[in-house]
Amino acid sequence: MTFAVDALGWMGVATLLYAYWLVSTQKATGESRTYQGMNLLGAMLVLVNSSYYGAYPSVGVNAAWIAIGFYALATHLPRLRGRNGTSNRTTVDGTTVARG
Numbered sequence: 001m002t003f004a005v006d007a008l009g010w011m012g013v014a015t016l017l018y019a020y021w022l023v024s025t026q027k028a029t030g031e032s033r034t035y036q037g038m039n040l041l042g043a044m045l046v047l048v049n050s051s052y053y054g055a056y057p058s059v060g061v062n063a064a065w066i067a068i069g070f071y072a073l074a075t076h077l078p079r080l081r082g083r084n085g086t087s088n089r090t091t092v093d094g095t096t097v098a099r100g
Contacts, residue, residue, distance in 0.1 A: 005052045012045025031076050040069040 019038035022028040028035045043065040050058035 005049050008045045009049025012042045012047075012049065015042035015045065031072070033073065036069050036073050036076075040066060040073070043069065 015038050019028075019035050019042060022038075023030055023035055043062045047059055047062040047066065050056075050062060
């Protein structure tokens with residue numbers, strides 16, 4: 001059981017770091033379903049690991065992370081529906097414009 005919980009924790013950490021890398025390198029935006037979904041998945045996996053080991057501060061921060069992720073998806077999902085995880089805005093000659 002310990003190996004499985006450790007593996008889930010490391011997969012969660014890798015997922016969170018990859019999501020952060022995507023946003024930092026502008027491969028995804030903070031409002032994209034890709035980024036928010038990866039944050040949710042990563043936080044859930046780390047929460048399982050933290051709960052198993054009794055690391056309650058980590059459980060708390062990951063529970064908040066999950067709540068924020070669900071809120072972001074719920075409030076932005078109608079606007080993002082049908083998109084492939086990219087922003088609904090684009091830059092044209094330095095001016096940011098919304099895409100229909």
